[in-house]
Amino acid sequence: MDRYEPHEIEAKWQAVWEAEKAFYVANPGPGESAPERRWYQLEMLPYPSGTLHMGHVLNYTMGDVVTHFRRRNGWQVLRPMGFDSFGLPAENAAIREGGHPREITERNIEAIRVQMKRLGWAIDWDREISAHEVDYYRWTQWLFLRFFEAGLAYRAAAPVNWCPNDQTVVAHEYVVDGKCDRCGTPVEARNLEQWFMRITSYADDLLQFDLPEGGHWPERTKTIQRNWIGRSEGAEILFRVDELDADVSVFTTRPDTLHGATFFVIAPEHPLVERIENEDVGAYVRVTAARSGEERATDDEKTGVFTGVHATNPVNGERLPVYVADYVLMDYGTGAIMAVPGHDERDREFAERFDLPIRTVIDEERGTLVDSGDFTGAQADEAKAKIVEQLRERGRGAPAVSYRLRDWSFSRQRYWGCPIPIVYCDDCGTVPVPEQDLPVLLPEVEDYRPKGVAPLASNTEWLHVPCPKCGKDGRREADTMDTFVDSSWYFLRYVDPRNDQAPFDRFAVDYWCPVSQYIGGIDHSTGHLLYSRFFVKFLNEQGLLGFREPFARVFHQGWVQMGGSKMSKSRGNVAGPDHLVDQYGADAMRVYILFMGPADQNMEWSDDGIDGVARFLRRLWRATLEAAERPSETELPDTPLARKAHWTIDRVSKDIEQRFQFHTPIAAVMELLNELMQAPSDPAARFAAETAVSLIQPYAPHVAEELWERLGRSRLWAEPWPHADPAMLERDTFELVIQVNGRVRDRVEVSADLPDDELVSMAKSSPKVQAFLDDTEVRQAIVVPGRLVNLVTN
RNA sequence: GCCGAAGUGGCGGAACUGGCAGACGCGCCGGACUCAAAAUCCGGUUCCCUUCGGGGAGUGUGGGUUCAAGUCCCACCUUCGGCACCA
Structure with a gap:
């Protein structure tokens, strides 16, 4: 008998699978009827910053088990692989070590592909795609144009988180404790022209999970997304500021507390502030503007200044002092609030610090209004609607909804990303590059080092082009796209990866999608998973595809940790599979990573x-x-x-x-x-x-x-x-457990077809049991068929 | 602070609908084979007591429901995750 030699066996069968194209799947031809059982198996694509670590091995091996299982159960399975290959780490490596980001990226991809093939994953390699390849990013640009034409991609000046180290804007979900999540440098506040995706206009759509039959998202993930979107229902109410001859709108979820308002607050960035001539206000605004949002949020005590003007409460005509304070945020609601210190923690803190009156207008025990004019005595819930209705009749208010979700800032002042196909023209303004002129190729540049302006701007030959509309001198957009744009649609490209007429064919995409089972980390809940849903909802409305959700089932694997924290290149705590594959073979590696514990829980690597x-x-x-x-x-x-x-x-x-x-x-x-x-x-x-x-x-x-x-x-x-x-699976005999008062006293092998009373008498006749019955009467006998008898004596 | 998940042997974990707690594996202990070691095989391994028949305790803590609770209910403790001036 010969020995088990994993390496020989593994090389042998990998060659056979390759030669026979065992795991490749064709799209159906026109008119070909679709099999009932088709399965799109997908795991989140890797970012090629180095080589694979155990987290990847877990993720893809799990997907591999599902792939084999479904295939052998008669499903036609699509299981592709690709690379999220644009992004900062390759660019930073190029700056640090020299070389071109493309070379570094492609070298990494090659190394990862070798690792993947060694692990024997059942992947259809004919469908491999990489985000940085022209064949892919030209369609990212094409999709951008669709968003732009629909008014969903727009440019605006906005306060942004600026990372002085990476010299780029950092999305607010990647600011952790006031620091850039990538490099740990504290971010600064800056006001810059940025590109945004109007994801907020899909807020309500994104709260709906239009999953196909059999679809399933973890409750946890849905909750995270719902909290992130943060829909609040309330009202907008107009306050009159006589001194400035202006109406100022506030958003509130508590119109029932309107009678409790004792002052009024506007954000430092509020447009009204410019019209207030007051030195203290000017000084406060300047100081605040220089501080980042994070700094402002972590203040121990609330800050603010009185403006000298007053706002009139529309419900009772009271004149409330108007303050400017940075605890009111310009980008939520209307940037102004009515302050009710009696019923709001933050307003109370501010009132105590500035010695402002605090008034109670709700009896918390009864839930009824007090000291609230005509509404005194009403139930708070009912009062909300009634007060808003009264204001609406007088033209001073209306029901309103507000969201925590912000528009997605997706431009980056960096090199290694998808160019934004836009030309600026003095006469025509912001002009999209016509579809037939795509792709806008990512040009070569001398230096990737960020200098506050995008590196692309340094290639003047590339930068200056005629305006597509009027032909006069124009300037290309030099920012590139956030890599989340690339990954928001990659799963659609896999179904038709070599299409050179369109990003994907409608028939092919409807044939395979939505993804049957998506596997990836829960850390992408408010990023990638939300953006992908937004993309699909938009593309569905555009008639480019026939479904409303990208992923039917989602599963989050736990992360593999080392030293108590998640394994990742940036933390430097990575263990890769190579040495274990060398020593034990790919099969042992694969079985072991899944045998370590439940796949949805974090595990400490060992x-x-x-x-x-x-x-x-x-x-x-x-x-x-x-x-x-x-x-x-x-x-x-x-x-x-x-x-x-x-x-x-x-x-x-x-x-x-x-x-x-x-x-x-x-x-x-x-x-x-x-x-x-x-x-x-x-x-x-x-x-x-x-x-x-x-x-x-x-x-x-x-x-x-x-x-x-x-x-x-x-x-x-x-x-x-x-x-x-x-x-x-049926058994003719089973081991009957005999309990006395719930404690196991004996077990006997009995025939499976005995009636209950027979089992009870067998139980009673057991000598071991009798020792415990001790002549006492059996008051009750409980029989669990096929399992046990419990004799109750007391 | 708010929301969510999880606490079981020395370790990873199992127990699917309330019905034998500790499957499977690691580690450890003992034995066989061997000159020896590796590899392999066999046996043991929750804790305490034991006259070796067995008995008692035990799933983060305290209470409850039940013939029966790791599993259900209440309160608490710990750990991890998400959100956090969102009006």
Whole structure:
């Protein structure tokens, strides 16, 4: 008997799969009828900043198990791979070490592709795409034009988080504790012209999850997105500022507390501020403007100044002093508030500091209004609507909705990204590059180092072009796009990756999409997952595709941590698969990463247990070769081992399909193997070995394939998934547990078809049980069919 | 502060609908094979007591429901994650 040599086996079968294009799938031709069972399996694409680490190995191996499982269950499976290959790290590496970001990126991609192929993942490599390739980004530009024409991509001056180290704008979801999430430098506030996607106009759509039948998103993820969008219902109310002859609108969710307003606050950036002539106000605004949003938010005490003007409360005519304070934010609501210190924590803090009156207008216990004029005594809930209605009649207010969600700032003053296809013309303004002139190629530049302006602007030959509209001198947009734009539609390109007429074909995209099962980290909930949903909703309205959600099912793998924090290149705590693949083989690596624990929980990386997995594969090898010596059973004998094999089929299938649990199937196959090794001459030994090999195939496809061949069969990857015979899952006898007052006192093997009263009398007659019954009367006997009898005496 | 998830042997974890707690694996202990080691195989391994038959305790803590609770309910503790001047 020869030894298990993982490296020989793995190279052999990888070559066979490649030669036979085992995991490639064709799109249907025109008029070809769609099979009922088609499955689009996708895991979040990697960012090629280095090589793969254990987090990637977990993610893609999980997707691989699902891919094999679905394929063998008769599904046509699309399982592509690509690279999110634009972005800062490659550019920073180029600045640091020299070389071109493209070369660095492509070198990394090559290395990762080698790693992926070594791990034997069942990927359709004919569909590989990379975001930085012209064939891809020209369609990113094409899609940008659709957004621009629909008025959803626009340019505006906006306060932004500026990272002085990366010399670029940082989206507010990537500012953590006031620092740039990438490099840790504290961000600064700046007012800059930026490109925005009007995602806020899809806020309500994004609150709806229009999932197809069978779709499922984790509740947790939906909650994170809902909180992020932060829809609040309330009212906008107009306050009169006599001194300035102006009406100022406030947004509030608590119109019922309107009678409790004792002062009024506007944000330092509020347009009204410019009209107030007051030195203190001017000084305050200047000081505040220089501070970042984060600094302002972490102040221990509230700051602000009185403006000298007053706002009239429309409900009772009271004149309220107007303050400027930075605890009111210009980009939420209207940038102005009515302050109700009696019922709002922040207003109370401000009132206490500035010695302003605090008035209670709601009886918290009864939930009714007090000291509120005509509304005194009304229930707060009802008063809300009534007060707004009264204001509306007088033209001083209306119901309103506000969102926490902000528009998506997607321009970056950096080199390594998709150019924005826009030309500025003195006469025509902001002009989109016509579709037929795409792509706008990313030009070469001398120096990638950011100098506050985008590196593209330094290539003057590229920069200066005739205006597409009037032909006069124009200037190209020199900013590039956020990489989240690239990744918001990559899953649509996979269905039709070589299309040179369109980003994708409508028939192909409707055939495969939405993605059946998407696997990736929960950390992308408010970024990538939200942006992708926004894209799909827009493209659906544009008639480019026929579905409303990109991902039918979403699963978040836990992250692999080392030293208590998530493994990542930027943290520098990475462990890659290579040395373990060298030592134990890809199959052991794959089985081990999934055997470590539940896939949705974080796990601390350790290779302590991989020996056990390697042992398991060697035992499987030996036991199977031994079983292969035995003749095939023409009819399966009914032995305990045969039943165990059927039980294992059932368990593994249910765990993968219904519970999406990947570690317990391995344990189940180990159990089967243990029983086989205890009973090597059982007449069902060969069947047990075949079953174990077949069931482990999605996890360890190489060794499974080799053993399958040695069992005299071929192409396990295309073999139908085994089926558990229900008759073999039933047992004629079972071990009856006998309890007295809930404590186990005996267990006996009994026939499965005994009636309840028979089981009770058997229980009573057990000598061990009688010792505990002690002549006392059995008051009650509880029978759980197929499991236990509980005799109750007290 | 608000919202959410999780706490089970020395370790990773299992227990699907309330019904045998600790499957499977790691580690450790003992044994076989060997000149020896590796590899492999066999046995043991929650804790405490034991006359070796067995008995008792036990799933973060305290209470409750139930014939029966890791699982359900209430309160609390700890850890992790999300949001955090969002009016």
